[in-house]
Amino acid sequence: MAVWIGSHALTMTELLVLLGRAWSRLLLYPGGVSAFALIWLIKYLQPRIVPSFLRHSLHLQPTSSTYVPVSQPLHTFASMSAVVLPWLALSLLPLPLAPAMERPIDVLVVVALLDWPLILTIAIEVRQRGWSVQQNSWRRLAAALNGYPSFMLAMLLLVMASRSLQLDQLTRLPGADTVPAILVAWALGVCTLVVSLPPLLGLGPFATDAPEDVGLRIGLRLRGIGLVVLAIFPLLGLLESYLWLFLLLCVCITGYLILFIRLAGRWSAQQWAIGYALLALVQLAVLLGVSVVVLQDRL
Known part of the structure; x- marks a missing residue:
């Protein structure tokens, strides 16, 4: 399987070699110890800051009365991949204080790696017996x-504003000479990226039962961390x-996420x-409008 980094296609082996040259990314920060410590911290703090009647919105307890959580070991390749791929995605993020990468990373690559646990969880649950499990997958x-x-x-609006799919370019703030249409696209992209988080994180009415497999649970938590980081990425500038x-x-x-839950x-x-x-x-209309304005400026 090939992964696109910038304008180059790399195999997974080449990608791991690339990360190996910046091993602290994979093992310490932004992946590795820092990511798993954040998972533990979230799991530790949530029961203390969220009322019991709201815990189902954060996957702290099942929403179904017939659901019995079972901790299972990482004994299959599938559940291992659910942890490894989002872990790899977090390791690739060009965050502050992280070692520099030799090649830039595309946002589509990170999103694809982060979403593997969700795709895998849905695929596994929909094939399991039991109405409650299948209902959970739907x-x-x-x-x-x-x-x-x-x-x-929202990502497309930000890509249009930065004129690049590369994550490090998304952190650049609009300049003083930025076309107003591009500024509108950037502002709407930043705002709607955050607004779209609750259903992706499974908050409030979008809450679902946590999967039984511990690998899938960890993978979904890593995915959630990655999505939140992507949402604040345009603000890193x-x-x-x-x-x-x-x-x-x-x-x-x-505060927005907490208010949404409540x-x-x-x-x-x-x-x-x-x-x-x-x-x-609305986003699509703005995207098309900005595209027309930019095209007219170039003609």
């Missing part, structure tokens, strides 16, 4: 279908000159689905 798929159109359109603003925006994003239950999943569909239509 809820998981429905949540993804609600969130990903808006998420990918603020770190050099506007650290206070970056921290303030991170607090706002955290208040989203007032509306049904179907109502949220309609809302996200309308959001995707």
Whole structure:
């Protein structure tokens, strides 16, 4: 299997060799110890900061009364891959203080690696016996279908603003001479990237039971961390000159997710689905409008 890094196609072996030259990325930061420590910290803090009646929204307890969680070892290649691929995705992220990579990484590669645990979980659950398990897989798929159109359109808006699929280019802030249409695309992309997170993270009405396999559970948590990091990626350009603003925006994003968990239950999943569909239509209209403006400027 080949992976595209920038304009070059690499096999998985070549990709691991590339990471091996920056081994601390894989073992320490942003992957490895730091990622798994964050998973442990989230698991430790959630029961203490989230009321018991809201814990199902964060996968702290099953939403089905017939569900019995079973911890299983990583005994299959499938469950091992559910951990390894999102771990690899986190290791590839060009985050501050991380060792530099020899080649840039495309956003599509990271999203594909992060989503493997979700795809695998849905594929396994839909084949299992039992109505509750299959129902859970359909809820998981429905949540993804609600969130990903808006998420990918937000990414396209940011790609258009930065004129690159490379992640390190997405961190660049618009300059003073930026065309207003591009500035609108960037701002809408940043905002809607955050707004699309709840269904992708399985929060509120989009909550589902955690999978039985421990490998899938860890993989989904790594995926969640990766998606949140991608959501704040366009804001990393603020770190050099506007650290206070970056921290303030991170607090706002955290507050938004907490408010969604606490208040989203007032509306049904179907109502949220309609809302996200309308959001995707607005994004698509802006994307097409900005494309026309940019094309006219180049002619």
